Every structure is written in C-alpha cells, then in structure tokens.
Amino acid sequence: MVNAIQELGAKTTRFIEELGRIAVFTWLIVRAVFRPPPRIRPFIDEVFKVGVMSLVIICVSGVAVGAVLGLQGYNTLVRFGATESLGAAVGLVLFRELGPVLTALLFIGRAGSSTTAEIGTMVATEQLDGLRMMAVDPIHYVITPKALAMLFVMPLLSSLFILFGLGGGYLVGAQLMGVDPGSYISSLQNAIVFKDDILSSLIKALTFGCMVGVISTFEGYSSAPTSSGVSRATTASVVVGSVSVLIVDYLLTALMGV
Amino acid sequence: MGECDHIRLEDVSMAFGRREVFTGLNSCFPRGQISVILGGSGSGKSTVLKIIGGLVRPHSGQVWVDEENITQLKERQLYQVRRRIGMMFQGGALLDSLTVFENLAFPVREHTKLGEDEIASRVRRCLEAVGLNDVEDLLPGQLSGGMTKRVALGRALMMEPVILLCDEPFSGLDPISIRRIEQLLMRINEEFSITIVVVSHHIPSTLRMAEQVLLMLPGATVAGSPKELLAHDDDRVRGFLHEDFGGDPDLQVESIEGSHGEKNWSRSW
C-alpha cells in the first residue's frame, strides 16, 4: 500500500518534471523562431515532407468518416423525418470535432512519429552534437523548422479532411440514400456559422498543430541515444500526443462554449 | 603547466548517472602540438573530447580552452569558443539529409559570407586533403565507414580551426589511408600550428606523430612524451604501448613500418 502511494508520488513528480521540460523546450523554440537567420529552406522542405506525407491518408480518411456520418446521420434523422437536415448534421460534427481531432490523430501517427524517429536518430548518431560543435544551435536549425511546419500544415490538413468528409457525406446521403442534394447543401450552408464553427475549427487545428509540433520534436530531442531509445521516444510521441490532443479538445470545446 | 597550454583540464570528474567515468583528471594539451589520447574502450576518451568541446559538462573541475574557463560559459558563449574548434566525431556525425558537398559547405555557409565559387574550391581542397574525390554528390548513407571518417575530418577542417579534435580517425581505415591522414595531421599541425588532440587505438601512428600522450587507465591517467611512456616503470603503461594492442588485424602490415619495433599484432578485442 505504502509502496503504491510512493510510486504514485514518484510518477506524479516525474510527470510534472516532464511538463516543465516541455515548457522550457517550447520557450526555446519560440525564441529560436525570432532569431536570425530565418530557416526558410528547411521550413519549406518540412512542410512538403509532413504535408505530402499525410495528404493521401487525410483525404481517404476524410471521405470514409464523412460517409459513415452520412449513413449514421441518415439512419437517425429518418426516424424524425428530418433527412433534409443531413448536411447540417454532417457539417457541424466535422467542423467542430471530427475534422480537427481526427486529423490531429492521423497526423500524429503519420508525421509526428516519423519526425520523432528522425530527430531521435540524429541524437543517436550525434548529428545534433555535430551541429553544436559547428556553432549551430540544433533547436534553431533542426527543431524549429519541423515544429513550425507542423503548426502550419495542421489547419490545411484539417480543412482538407472536412472538405472530403462533406463530400463523403454527400455521396452517401444524396447519391446513395436519396436525400435531396439541394437541401443537403442548403442545410449545410445555413448551419455553419463562421465565428462558432469555422473559427473554432481553425483554432483547434492550430492548437493541435502546435501541440504535435512541440511533443513530437521534444520526444525525439530528449530520446536516449540508442536504437531502443529512439523506439521508446517514437511510441511516447504517439501516445502522449494523442492523449493530450483528446484532453485539450475537451477543454477547448468547453472553453469556446460551442 | 605553463602559459603555452592551449587546453587544460583541472581536476575534472565525470559521471553518467551513478557511473563514474573518471575522477580527478588533470591534463594539458600544449599549443601547436599533436597530443594523442590512448585508453581502452569505455575509458572515457570520447567523453574527454566532448568536455573540451563543451558538449557535456563535467561534474566538477575546470576546463580551460584558449584561456577561457568553458565550464562557466553559457551555451551562447560556448558557440563563440566552438567556432575555433574543429571536431571529428567517432561516428562522423554527418548530417544525413545533406550530400557530402553540402555537409562540408555547411559550416562555411553558416558562419561566413563566402561566395559559392570559393566554398566549392574550399570543399574540393578539404576533400583532396583527406584523399577523397568523386564523393561530393553522395549522401552519408552511401559512404563506407572509412570514407565517412575522412569526410568528417574534411568537414572539421573547413572552418580552418585553431584546435582540431579527432575521435578515432584511424579505426576502420586501410593502411594507406592511415598513413595519409597521419601525414595530413602532421602537415596542418606544422603549417598552421594547429593544436591537435587525437583519440586513437593505433599505436604505431601514435608513436610517430604524438608529441604528448595521455594514457587513460582504469583509475589513473598517465601523461608524457611517447619516449617517457615507453620507458615508464608501470607495467600497465608499457604493456599498453608494447603489447598486442592494435585493433584491426589488417593493420599488421602497417605495424612493420612502426619506428619502435612493435611485435605480436593481433586482435585484442
């Protein structure tokens, strides 16, 4: 019993220490963003890498999720004879929740994990120490472009996911189940409010992008310099990233009150 | 320890977690000379180089580089010191997303405003110096171990450092390359009076080029000129220099040329 409590205490301490380290790390990134020279080439390379890497998976998943929403929404709405509101139902769920959240989770699995593994390997092969010895700050040259690219790409991917989701819902609802295409689109247009839905969707996507950028680079940067260290860091990056996205999603939803 | 010490370690102790690597290490590396650090695997040779470069901070003690106590410097200030240091890592530490050319050009592009032509000619000069050509467009993943080492040495020379730290530049190299790198180190040491610290397992080349040897034994370190160490009264010291301690069996041919008549070269681990 006492042991269990001790262990809990130790775990809590470690957790808080970890949070502190992430905060310091975030501060180092923010400071590096504004320090010359700007790392434009590496940033663009990273945007391509993480963006293109995730493109297919985001589009396919978007269509699939939209299709499921169309089907489930239709089956529910048909009981109330309200199938003409299917566009609104699919759109609201996608914009407010599933778009940003599922995009973030997919993005973590696809781009976050590989970013962590790449940085971890650079640690293990002393490439970051090599940069330090050449008087180049690895946070400035390696970490910041990667984290910024993830922050930049997330809203784009999330928007893409929503777009393809709406398409998937339309395909199933209007083409398969016979909802009137005109009312699908008009109910969608009427239901989506810029400030409540689109803006909060973007805020979520940006927040998640920021979190994924920091967590995946942090885990790689602080990984043990061995192959098992890199593999542990990659797992941690996915687990910590996913769980914190889900928790923060709840907090944001509650905060924005939509 | 006189004014001429370029790098000086005073009572330095180092541990990773609870594991002590060494304690109370005193050592100096004279300005403009070649010093060699010898010692068994895991004795902390690489760690000494990293301490000199400020990459790891010792638990206690002081480290003087160029009249500056680097243990008290902030990371930002360390970058100023490191600009004068070229370091060749044991595993090369080349950026694996950049080609060999870009790897060598990297520090120059970062810190100078030299034009592309000048950079290209400097890259070619450094690659030639380490005996490489036709590798400029390869990625580090496409290089053999020996080539990686030489590219890494080339990169360390790009910024024309006043201190050159080399971690095992000879391991994994063929005898001809060893000879070549050894002569290169002696030449740049002579021409530009660069202070060179080499970690090595290769006894013959050590005896040929070292003006100073630091031998790291478990629990003790011994420093002196090669002659002094060869005549040392501690058996372990003499054993280290005389006996079968050579690493690669394919270096045997080399050892025959050794000026001090080593014998019995065989694999010791």
Ligand SMILES: Nc1ncnc2c1ncn2[C@@H]1O[C@H](COP(=O)(O)OP(=O)(O)O)[C@@H](O)[C@H]1O
């Ligand atoms: N980053 C590190 N974390 C933990 N232990 C380390 C680390 N770097 C080196 N060590 C340990 O320190 C000792 C000396 O390592 P090193 O300086 O690489 O030895 P050498 O270069 O002489 O073979 C080894 O026992 C090694 O396990």
Ligand SMILES: [Mg+2]
């Ligand atoms: Mg070593």
